[in-house]
Amino acid sequence: VRNAENQLGLPPQFQGFDLTSLHPSPITVAAPLVTTTNSAFPALAQQTVAIVGLGYVGLPTALAFADESKDLSVIGIDISTDRIQHIQQGHVDLIPADIARLDRVLASSAMELTTDSTAIERADVVIICVPTPVDKHLTPDLGALKSACAATVRHARHGQTIVITSTSYIGTTEDLLINPLRERNLRAGSDVFVAFSPERIDPGNTTVTQDMVPRVVGGATPDCTKRAAAVIGRIAPVVHVVSSPAAAEFSKLFENTYRAVNIALVNEMADVARRFDLDIMEVVGAAATKPYGFSAFYPGPGIGGHCIPCDPHYLLWHLRGERGSAPLVETAMARTAARPGQVVSRTVEVLAQMGRSIAGAHIAIIGVSYKPDVQDVRESPALEIIDELLAAGAHVQFHDTHIPILQLGSGERLESQPLDALQDVDLAIAHTIHADTNLDRLASFSAVLDTTYRLGSLPNRHTL
Numbered sequence: 001v002r003n004a005e006n007q008l009g010l011p012p013q014f015q016g017f018d019l020t021s022l023h024p025s026p027i028t029v030a031a032p033l034v035t036t037t038n039s040a041f042p043a044l045a046q047q048t049v050a051i052v053g054l055g056y057v058g059l060p061t062a063l064a065f066a067d068e069s070k071d072l073s074v075i076g077i078d079i080s081t082d083r084i085q086h087i088q089q090g091h092v093d094l095i096p097a098d099i100a101r102l103d104r105v106l107a108s109s110a111m112e113l114t115t116d117s118t119a120i121e122r123a124d125v126v127i128i129c130v131p132t133p134v135d136k137h138l139t140p141d142l143g144a145l146k147s148a149c150a151a152t153v154r155h156a157r158h159g160q161t162i163v164i165t166s167t168s169y170i171g172t173t174e175d176l177l178i179n180p181l182r183e184r185n186l187r188a189g190s191d192v193f194v195a196f197s198p199e200r201i202d203p204g205n206t207t208v209t210q211d212m213v214p215r216v217v218g219g220a221t222p223d224c225t226k227r228a229a230a231v232i233g234r235i236a237p238v239v240h241v242v243s244s245p246a247a248a249e250f251s252k253l254f255e256n257t258y259r260a261v262n263i264a265l266v267n268e269m270a271d272v273a274r275r276f277d278l279d280i281m282e283v284v285g286a287a288a289t290k291p292y293g294f295s296a297f298y299p300g301p302g303i304g305g306h307c308i309p310c311d312p313h314y315l316l317w318h319l320r321g322e323r324g325s326a327p328l329v330e331t332a333m334a335r336t337a338a339r340p341g342q343v344v345s346r347t348v349e350v351l352a353q354m355g356r357s358i359a360g361a362h363i364a365i366i367g368v369s370y371k372p373d374v375q376d377v378r379e380s381p382a383l384e385i386i387d388e389l390l391a392a393g394a395h396v397q398f399h400d401t402h403i404p405i406l407q408l409g410s411g412e413r414l415e416s417q418p419l420d421a422l423q424d425v426d427l428a429i430a431h432t433i434h435a436d437t438n439l440d441r442l443a444s445f446s447a448v449l450d451t452t453y454r455l456g457s458l459p460n461r462h463t464l
């Protein structure tokens, strides 16, 4: 139990909030945080938990519930039959501990898998984990979330606890669950229990795993919060309660906007460092020795994945509708959007220093996923870098042990090449270095543009 006394004032509706009723053993409940251990919650015993959306978030979440305790039944629901089949066959991108969990869960039939959303009716708890991307105009694409919430409302029944974990705009829970449920005469706080609890999982991270990360929960009423905290407390070490779903929604947008802005800042500092012929990694490492007031972020070729490039746009889009703005965030996102273009400009510059033109140059991209050790290329800067290099007349090949085929914006498909098959390369661009990347082979290229800033010992290394 983490005691977080004296940090903030307890919101009025949580005065007297008592989680001990959900626990078999006494716990310390410290204002203002509802801090729980993930020890058994009798309130959930023998209950059925449905997870809607079984992707990078939903599948580990379903496995955590299914593996955590034999007293729960778990139903995994996904609209994609392909996805359900891949899960059944174990062909999914998970950290080794979750692969082991999946094996156990599949062997024991502890989790039902279905594409049928009517299964929601059988659940006591519904957790919604569907994607919330942005479209090509950087406008939130709420299609999946609207449809998952509509199905949940359609099949909701008395006594259910319903939690959205997908990142979304402030007011989502009210717009997509609380109000539509009321139209079905299901009132949040008395008939059903509705909350928002943003997911914080870091796919591919084996050091800080989902079960180690505290979760924020904000319910429509104190009773909603209490029930949702009991659910989320089964799979999280600590539950931090906020006063409303909107506060929980905003907390997630703030977390990821903070990260996006700081990455834009450190990228700019990396450009400054190169101008002064300094090593940005040495500078960040030095600044990070300060024990307060500084968090280390690291530069790179841009940002990718489903969260950091998308989530700040949920805030900016919403603000535009309110005739508001957040200029600092807008600038950071614009700088970040320009980063892959900067990689291409620097490629042109490095080739020119070698007496080569970009047109006709042979370029190898090393690692194309958006971060190390995942099979996810969504929003990966590599996609834009490759498209721009091809448009400039370069010959581009890539190597990535995690990505066999890469679908480009143009529709063209590139196949990953073994590192040894990449011959006569004018310039290798180190984009993502996986744990199994052969650094010795990388060192044998005649020139490497290191967009990761982590390959200081490579000969013929050029920084971004």
Ligand SMILES: NC(=O)c1ccc[n+]([C@@H]2O[C@H](COP(=O)([O-])OP(=O)(O)OC[C@H]3O[C@@H](n4cnc5c(N)ncnc54)[C@H](O)[C@@H]3O)[C@@H](O)[C@H]2O)c1
Pocket (backbone or CB within 6 Å): 052, 053, 054, 055, 056, 057, 058, 077, 078, 079, 080, 083, 129, 130, 131, 132, 144, 145, 147, 148, 165, 166, 167, 168, 199, 200, 201, 202, 203, 305, 306, 307
């Ligand atoms: N991936 C991350 O690193 C991460 C981390 C924290 C939070 N999040 C957030 O979690 C949410 C889910 O992200 P993800 O990465 O798991 O997405 P994902 O694309 O990996 O998976 C989503 C799954 O939902 C399914 N789906 C889509 N619409 C559906 C519907 N109407 N009903 C049922 N299933 C449906 C898809 O088929 C897919 O299998 C997003 O809001 C994301 O921002 C993601």
